[in-house]
Amino acid sequence: MLRSYGIPCMVLARRAPPRIVAFRGSIGLKEDRGGGVTAYRYPDSNVFYRKLGRSYPRVVRGEGCWLYDEQGKDYLDAVGGAYVVNLGHSNAELADALARQAREFGYLSATAFTHGPVEELARELAATLPGDLDKLYFLSSGSEAVEAALKLARQYWVEAGKPGKHRIIALAPSYHGNTLLALSASAREQYKLPFREWLVDVTRIPAPYAYRCDCRGADAACPTCSGTALEAAIRRAGADTVAAFIAEPVGGSSTGASTPRPEYFRMIREICDRYQVLFVADEILCGAGRTGTWWAVDQYGATPDIMTMGKGISGGYAPLSAVAAPERIIDVIAQGSGSFLHAQTFSFHPVACAAGLAAVRLLKRDRLVERCARLGRVLHERLAALTRLPHVGDVRGRGLLAGIEFVEDKTSRAPFPRAARFAEAFTEAALEAGLVVWPNVGHADGVNGDLVVVAPPFIITEQEIDQIVTRFTTAHAAAVSAVKAGAR
Ligand code: PLP
Numbered sequence: 001m002l003r004s005y006g007i008p009c010m011v012l013a014r015r016a017p018p019r020i021v022a023f024r025g026s027i028g029l030k031e032d033r034g035g036g037v038t039a040y041r042y043p044d045s046n047v048f049y050r051k052l053g054r055s056y057p058r059v060v061r062g063e064g065c066w067l068y069d070e071q072g073k074d075y076l077d078a079v080g081g082a083y084v085v086n087l088g089h090s091n092a093e094l095a096d097a098l099a100r101q102a103r104e105f106g107y108l109s110a111t112a113f114t115h116g117p118v119e120e121l122a123r124e125l126a127a128t129l130p131g132d133l134d135k136l137y138f139l140s141s142g143s144e145a146v147e148a149a150l151k152l153a154r155q156y157w158v159e160a161g162k163p164g165k166h167r168i169i170a171l172a173p174s175y176h177g178n179t180l181l182a183l184s185a186s187a188r189e190q191y192k193l194p195f196r197e198w199l200v201d202v203t204r205i206p207a208p209y210a211y212r213c214d215c216r217g218a219d220a221a222c223p224t225c226s227g228t229a230l231e232a233a234i235r236r237a238g239a240d241t242v243a244a245f246i247a248e249p250v251g252g253s254s255t256g257a258s259t260p261r262p263e264y265f266r267m268i269r270e271i272c273d274r275y276q277v278l279f280v281a282d283e284i285l286c287g288a289g290r291t292g293t294w295w296a297v298d299q300y301g302a303t304p305d306i307m308t309m310g311k312g313i314s315g316g317y318a319p320l321s322a323v324a325a326p327e328r329i330i331d332v333i334a335q336g337s338g339s340f341l342h343a344q345t346f347s348f349h350p351v352a353c354a355a356g357l358a359a360v361r362l363l364k365r366d367r368l369v370e371r372c373a374r375l376g377r378v379l380h381e382r383l384a385a386l387t388r389l390p391h392v393g394d395v396r397g398r399g400l401l402a403g404i405e406f407v408e409d410k411t412s413r414a415p416f417p418r419a420a421r422f423a424e425a426f427t428e429a430a431l432e433a434g435l436v437v438w439p440n441v442g443h444a445d446g447v448n449g450d451l452v453v454v455a456p457p458f459i460i461t462e463q464e465i466d467q468i469v470t471r472f473t474t475a476h477a478a479a480v481s482a483v484k485a486g487a488r
Pocket of ligand 1: 141142143144146175176177178248252253282283284285286310311
């Protein structure tokens, strides 16, 4: 008998579970193979998709930097999915490491036990981390790591006898995740709007985003580009209310791989020390070798108090993130309440840690961070050609992380109006051309702005980099035509 649980039975009975049939490669095309005609899109499937208005190609195989859908179409995964697949798809050593661990034990409660993978992974990562950061707390997603890092900063100040220090300062534009505290720290108004009443107030300073700064990043005295804007913000808020400043050492999606001036984070370090504010470096996107050094912050000679990592640390073979902190911070809690108030069922997950351990060991054994730095130079040299395209305003970044910003007018740097949806049109055109990139919008002024980021696996070859440029050029022409056609 169908029980309604208060929902009219008519609604429950409205649609029988659909049978999924093949999606035909190019977006929007569907094929009926008899019965339950549908495609991989809402509401034809039982999946509640991220985007409810588009069809999804179904991927059946991945190899190195490539993905293949069920129609045999190939996609050059130029952004490792979401800055995650640093070691390429279908790596047999990683797959074996996961299987080995699952055969021993798949899950343990981190409240009761510890295990080999978490101990070894923490030791391997600690050896790569700057300064005194050598204690690691493992979680699953980047958002969780940011939540935990900010809560650690807050709990530290409470237990250190300074309970007034609660305020967070963050950059604009910025992104630090989608759970409520991480979203509060993010300057993504379009994501925040419906949840405004649930979010905490976070103080903002402008991000060091040279392409959009009046000084173009060239003025060492510019408060935004030098970092002194942080000092002014702390003084305005009152240092005894500020717990932490959070920033990405190299901008991720939000500023399209913008790199601050070389002295920026030394200035941030100095200011944080002067006002007793904890500096939290969010390396979820830019860390784990992505910018050509183990951690992006290594390139500034400044050590954060707390660091978050995620995405690439397991190469994407299992959801894994972590918070790193020094003894001088953890000790305050060890000698105070005795436990960090952020427990989650899947923290320190054995299979996820086994994936992380295998990934980190592979990065070290095959010297893939060094390879990332070398191939990064090739990537930037080849991508420079894209600035000749009519709507590419800037190409920037470091290592195998590159942002390409689109503008309507290259001289004035005026962005396309948001209504043109250029980044979306480009991303769909790129997928059609067999190229996976990551789009971002709104960075130019909070509403307008279109960019895409590429961040390929560290195993990419020079020939594959050339393929990125070719496919990008095709997608650019198609997106310009689509946007012009839409405007008519
Ligand atoms: N921090 C940064 C810099 C990110 O780029 C992201 C995700 O893109 C996050 C945090 C949140 O990570 P996740 O999506 O794994 O929750």
